[in-house]
Amino acid sequence: MKSKFPTVIITLALGLIAIAALYQAKTNGFLPKELEAPLPSQETRTIIQEENAVITVVEKTSDSVVAIGVTQRVVNPFDPFSLPRNQDQTIGTGFVVSEKGIIVTNKHVVSQSSGKYTVVTNDDRKLDVVRIYRDPVLDLALVQVSGNDLKPLELGDSSKLKVGQTLIAIGNALGRFTNTVTTGVVSGLGRRVVAGDPFGGSLESLDNLIQTDAAINPGNSGGPLLNSAGQVIGVNVATTEGAQNIGFAIPINSVKAIVDEFVTKGSVSRPFLGIKYRFISRDVALLNEVPQGVYIQEIIEESPAENAGVEPGDIITKINSETIDNESEIGDIIAKSKIGDKLELEIWRDGEIQKISAILEELPNE
Numbered sequence: 453m454k455s456k457f458p459t460v461i462i463t464l465a466l467g468l469i470a471i472a473a474l475y476q477a478k479t480n481g482f483l484p485k486e487l488e489a490p491l492p493s494q495e496t497r498t499i500i501q502e503e504n505a506v507i508t509v510v511e512k513t514s515d516s517v518v519a520i521g522v523t524q525r526v527v528n529p530f531d532p533f534s535l536p537r538n539q540d541q542t543i544g545t546g547f548v549v550s551e552k553g554i555i556v557t558n559k560h561v562v563s564q565s566s567g568k569y570t571v572v573t574n575d576d577r578k579l580d581v582v583r584i585y586r587d588p589v590l591d592l593a594l595v596q597v598s599g600n601d602l603k604p605l606e607l608g609d610s611s612k613l614k615v616g617q618t619l620i621a622i623g624n625a626l627g628r629f630t631n632t633v634t635t636g637v638v639s640g641l642g643r644r645v646v647a648g649d650p651f652g653g654s655l656e657s658l659d660n661l662i663q664t665d666a667a668i669n670p671g672n673s674g675g676p677l678l679n680s681a682g683q684v685i686g687v688n689v690a691t692t693e694g695a696q697n698i699g700f701a702i703p704i705n706s707v708k709a710i711v712d713e714f715v716t717k718g719s720v721s722r723p724f725l726g727i728k729y730r731f732i733s734r735d736v737a738l739l740n741e742v743p744q745g746v747y748i749q750e751i752i753e754e755s756p757a758e759n760a761g762v763e764p765g766d767i768i769t770k771i772n773s774e775t776i777d778n779e780s781e782i783g784d785i786i787a788k789s790k791i792g793d794k795l796e797l798e799i800w801r802d803g804e805i806q807k808i809s810a811i812l813e814e815l816p817n818e
Contacts, residue, residue, distance in 0.1 A: 505618075505680045506633070509620050509680065509681075509682040510620070510622070510633050512682045513622065513676065513682050514622065514631050515573070515574045515575070516547055516548040516602065516603050516605045517546075517547050517574065517622045517623070517631060517675060517676060518545070518546050518548065518555060518571045518572060518574070519545060519546075519571070519572040519624045519630055520543060520544045520545065520546050520555075520557055520561055520562065520569060520570075520572075520595070521543060521570050521571075521572060522562075522564070522567045522568065522569050522570075523567075523568040523569075543561055543671070544557055544558060544561030544562075544624070544671060544672075544674045544675075545622075545623035545672055545673060545674045545675035546561075546595060547605050547622075547674075547675060547676040547684065548602040548603060548604045549605065549607070549711050549715075550604050550711070551601075551602065551604060552596070552600060552715060553579070553596055553597040553600050553602055554594055554595070554596050554714060554715055555571060555594070555597065555602075556592070556593075556594060556595075556687055556711065557592075557593050557595055557673070557674030557687075558591050558592065558673045558687065558688075558689055559592055560591055561593065561673050562581075562586065562593050569581040569584070569595070571595065571597045573602070574630075577599070579597040579598055579599045580597065580598045581595055582596050582597065583718075584596075585714055585719070585720055587710060587722075588724075588815055589722070589724070589783075590658070590702055590706060590707070590710075591689050591702065592687065592702060592707060592710065593674075594710070594711065594720075605678075605684050606683045607704050607707075607708060607711075608681070608683030608684055608704060609683075609685070609704075609705065610662065610686060610704045610705045610706075611703075611705055613641060613662065613679075613685060613703075614638065615637075615638050615639070615640060615641065616637050616638060617679065618636075618637055618679070619636050619637060619638060619664050619666050619678065619685075619686075620633065620634070620635050620666070620677070620678045621633070621634045621664070621666040621667070621668055621672060621676070621677050621678070621699070622675050622676060622678070623671060623672030623673070623674075623688060624671045624672065624675070625667075625669045625670075625671050625672055632669075634666045634667040634668070635666055636665040636697075637664065637665060637666075638662060638663070638664060639663040639698070640662075640663035641663070642660050642661075642780065643660075643661045643662070643663045643700060644658070644660070644661070644779050644780075645661060645700055658689065658700070658702070659779055659780045660703065660780045660783070661689070661700040661701060661703070662677065662685070662686045662700065662701040662702075662703055663698065663699070664686075664700070664701065665697045665699070666699055667697070667699065668699030668700075672688050673688060673689060674688065675687075675688045676688070677701040685701075686701030686702060686703055686704055687702040687707060688700075688701045710722075721791060721814050721815075722791075722814070723787075723789050723791045723793065723812035723813070723814065724755070724756070724786065724812065724813065724814075724815035725755065725756050725757050725786055725795070725812060726752035726755020726756050726757040726813075727748050727750070727752070727757045728748075728749045728750040728751075728752075729746040729747055729748050729749055729782070730746070730747045730749055731745075731746055731778070732747050732767065734777075742800065743767055744769065744775075744776070744777060745767045745769040745776045745800065746767065746776055746782055747765075747766075747767050748763065748764050748765060748767070748768065749764060750764060751763065751764060755813070756810045756812055757810055759810070759811075760797070760808050760809060760810035760811075762797070762799065762808060762810070763801070765801070766799045766800065767799065767800040767801075768797055769798050769799070769800055769805070770797070770798035771785050771795055771797055772785070772795060772796050773796070773798075786812065789812055790812070791812055791813060792811065792812065793811070793812050794810070795809070795810045795811075795812065796808075796809055
């Protein structure tokens with residue numbers, strides 16, 4: 453019987469020659485494109501990375517995002533003999549910030565002091581609300597529930613946000629579509645808007661907001677605005693009426709101190725001056741021949757401002773020698789102060805500059 457060894461050697465040699473020929477053909481561009489194994493482009497790899505980042509954030513955070521509902525007594529308008537019945541309605545969103553069962557949401561979501569509110573988790577557990585803190589300045593509320601096994605989200609640093617940065621919003625869109633995920637970017641920073649939510653029935657003027665093109669609809673209010681690391685960098689406050697692809701969020705750095713104090717003390721104390729105002733920019737000031745600053749529209753009764761002698765129509769140009777040259781300046785100064793601190797106000801009144809001292813008092817809880 454003849455040996456097969458020479459045949460095997462010849463077959464292997466022919467195979468090596470064929471592989472070498474194919475390599476040379478590919479190197480020199482002679483191989484047809486359809487025979488070349490396609491490699492993923494840089495663009496494709498980038499898209500896949502972005503999608504995976506969003507999926508990872510959603511999987512990491514969704515269990516800490518909750519629906520907030522209210523129980524209302526309703527009557528069938530078409531049946532005058534029907535009895536009132538209880539009806540549960542989802543009106544907003546919240547997210548867990550403490551293992552003690554503390555949840556952040558918007559004030560307008562839980563604005564009814566007589567309302568019976570409940571929290572529904574992502575796994576459909578219904579938790580009773582035992583306490584609510586409503587912040588009188590920010591559209592912010594802290595809700596404490598009976599559950600103590602909730603997982604808090606990590607809070608980020610909103611001062612490091614950049615325009616164009618990727619953002620992810622999670623909420624209960626329209627009060628019906630739970631844990632809806634939308635994505636977008638930071639469209640702008642330091643915005644001042646009148647914002648609200650039809651479910652809450654109220655509108656508020658808010659300063660220093662994050663603007664995003666991530667879809668934020670009624671029902672999303674109070675939900676987290678997240679960065680690509682899964683950190684909360686804002687609290688969604690819905691959108692301005694009639695706007696498209698324009699949503700706003702409260703920077704999380706404005707919320708951290710309030711959350712920390714509520715978690716440790718069970719209450720929140722904040723200083724206030726007691727004024728309602730409108731900022732006068734340099735251009736407006738020049739046109740009206742008045743100084744730049746904040747124009748006092750209204751004084752809260754028995755407030756530090758009233759006690760100090762501040763009057764409607766005054767223009768505050770400086771506080772503690774700091775010039776008021778932007779919309780958020782006065783709010784930032786008061787927020788950094790403590791109850792009992794003295795503020796030296798420089799006021800323009802009837803063409804003259806006056807100096808007034810005001811002692812900050814504790815802001816009453818709503």
